[in-house]
Amino acid sequence: MEHRLVELEVRLNLAEELVEALNLTVYRQQQQIDLLQQQLRHLYRQMQEAPPALEKRSADEEIPPHY
Template sequence: MEERLTELETRISLTEDLVDELNLAVYRQQQQIELLQQQLRHLYQQLQEGPVVAENPREQIPPHY
C-alpha cells in the first residue's frame, strides 16, 4: 500500500510539473499571437493609407557613379 501511495505522489508531482510547463508554453504563445496581431494591424493601417511605392534601386545610386 505504501509503495502505491508513493508512486501516485510521484506521478502527481510529475503531472504538476508538466502542467506548469504547458501553462508557460501557452503564455508565451499568447504573447507571440498578440505581437503578430499588433504587427498585422499596423500593416493593415499602412495599406489603408495608400499604396506603397517601391523605389527603383538605380535611383538610390549616388550621382557621382
C-alpha cells in the same frame, strides 16, 4: 500500500510539472499571437493610408519578364 502511495505522489508531482510547463508554453504562444496581431493591424493601417496603386500599364508599356 506505502509503495503505491509514493508512486501516486511521484506521478502527481510529474503531472503538476507538466501542467506548469504547458501553461508557460501557452502563455508564450499567446504573447506571440498578440504581437503578430499588433503587427498585422499596423500593416493593415499602412496599406489603408498608402496612395492608390498606379493604373495597370498598357501592353505596350509592360516590362518583358526577363528584365
